[in-house]
Amino acid sequence: MFERKPRSEYEAALLSKGKRTMPSGPRNPTRSPDYAMIVKRAHGSRIEDCSGNEYIDYLLGSGPMLLGHAHPAVVAAVRAALDDGSAYLLAGEACIELAEKMVQAVPCADKVYFQSTGTEATFFALRLARAFRKRDKILKFEGGYHGMHDYALVSTQWTWTPADFPAPVANTAGIPRSVLEEVLVAPFNDIETTAAIVEGHADELAAVIVEPMQRTIPPRPGFLQDLRELTRRLEIPLIFDEVVTGFRLAYGGAQEYYGVVPDLCALGKSISGGHPIGVLCGRDEIMDCAGPAKLMRGEGVLLSGTYSGNPISAVAALAVMQELAAPGVYEQLFARGRRLMDGLAAVCADLGVAAVVSGEPPAFDVWFTAGELGDFRDMLRADGKRQGRFAELLMDRGVIKAHEKFFVSTAHSDQDIETTIDAARSAMQALIEAEA
Ligand SMILES: Cc1ncc(COP(=O)(O)O)c(C=O)c1O
Known part of the structure; x- marks a missing residue:
């Protein structure tokens, strides 16, 4: 039985040092300072803090550790590569091989361009689309997250007071008004409202960007297909942000899983086993806007970065792709994720807790709501306080998760899943008792 050890003096000292030197302090797995921690190490499905607590980890670095932490094949590849230098600016052998493998793996990819983060990948995707279409506006979906740049941090999951569609809401200070004027917002999974906005602004729109599974809300049957048909008819590039879904829902990402191919897509996270990467992929016609002829x-569009095509991230990504291509990997990942989703749903049903376990087996969460979860406003109606408290009670029982997600890895064992379901049952009981 897991018993959370009290914070050690050493960890407490690190936390206060971090608070002094970083504006928002060290990142906290929950919203309560009582659960703040400093990581000592992470292996496989486990993460350990500096007080000697080892948790089953469903945070997974916010997604990248699809194979689990410190996967031996990835560590070996990176270790070997380090002897040959870690930044060339020029393309190395691994970068060329990775580009070819990406083109083979990702349905929309005729060409690829590497960056270091998902934020850069969506930012450059939008720039490319604007140059291609010679228009400035973009349409995104309310509650969708595309990274930290100015166009992206608008009407995301941190929108407590939504505006009437298609008006945007800035989620941070510091975004220029001129940028906000170029962003339109539509409701995810609502093709009628989306079509009305897109058709009304077709002459101004450079792109529509969407997370094919928005956070943990899967697309309703037909939504992505209709969005594809709409954008194709109006010749507006459709961008899939696959930074979470890429290589996680399938080897070919959400576009393979849901069977809808966009014009451009942004990838990151899961590809490279925790080594910084972003990948922008797309159709020749659009990608060639960054080619020498136009430049x-x-x-032409300038896309560049000191770490673009970084050789260490590239060898890590090749190692990850090799592991993911082995027979049965996705079947096992989905089976374990499905078992956890079903187990969590059963816990809620047994204890009479109104909740929806929403997402796909490799990434999902428990939302405390009696209704359906079809768009961001449904998420807003769910009990976020309960969701946060549930995460803390899970930590008390040796399980750590992202704020609004369980990420499952290939390193989670059947035993991890069963232990997590038991922890969830106990956490849910404690939640109910505390609220009584
Ligand atoms: C869907 C999505 N897009 C983009 C990003 C940004 O990626 P990064 O944090 O690597 O910049 C994230 C990060 O969480 C994401 O979830």
């Missing part, structure tokens, strides 16, 4: 005429 020479002064019409």
Whole structure:
């Protein structure tokens, strides 16, 4: 039985040092300072803090550790590569091989361009689309998250007071008003409202960007297909943000899993086993806007970065892709994720707790709501306080998760899943008792 050890003096000292030197302090797995921790190490499905607590980890670095932490094949590949230098600016052998493998894996990819983060990948995807379409506005979906740049941090999951569609809401200070004027917002999973907005602004729109599974809300049957048909008819590039879903829902990402191919897509996280990467992929016609012919005429799009195509991230990604391509990997990942989703749903049903376990087996969460979870406003209606408290009670029982997600890895064993379901039952009981 897991018993959370009290915070050690050493960890407490690290936390206060971090608070002094970083504006928002060290990142906390929950919203309560009581659960703040400093990581000592992580292996496989486990993460350990500096007080000697070892948790089953469903935070997984916010997704990248699809194979679990410190996977031996990835560590070996990276270790070997370090002897040959870690930044060239110029492309190395691994970068060329990775680009080819990406083109083979990702349905929309005729060409790829590497960056270091998912934020850069969505940012460059939007720039490319604007240059291609020679228009400025973009449409995104309320509650969707595309990283930290100015176009992205608008009407995301941190929108407590939504505006009427299609008006955007800035989620941070510091976004220029001129950027907000270029962002339109539509409701996810509502093709009628989306179509009305897109058709009304078709002459101004450079792109529509969407998380094919928005946070943990899967697309309703037909939604992505209809969005594809709408954007194709109006010749507006459709961008899938696959930073979470890429290589996680399937080897070919959500576009393979849901069977809808966008014009461009942004990838990151799961590809490279925890080594910084972003990948922008897409159709030749659009990607070639960053090619030499257009650049020479002064019409091209500049995409560059010191760490783009970084050789260490590239060898890590090749190692991850090799593991993921082995037979049965996704079947096992989905079976374990499904078992956990079903187990959590059974816990809620047995204890009479109104909740929806929403998402796909490799990434999902428990939302405390009696209704359906079809869009961001349904999420807002769910009991976020309960969701946060449930996460803390899980930590008391040796399980750590992301704020609004369980990420499952190939390193989670059947035993991990069963232990987690038992912890969830006990946490849910404690939650009910505390509220009584
Ligand atoms: C869907 C999605 N897009 C983009 C990003 C940004 O990626 P990064 O944090 O690597 O910049 C994230 C990060 O959580 C994400 O979930």
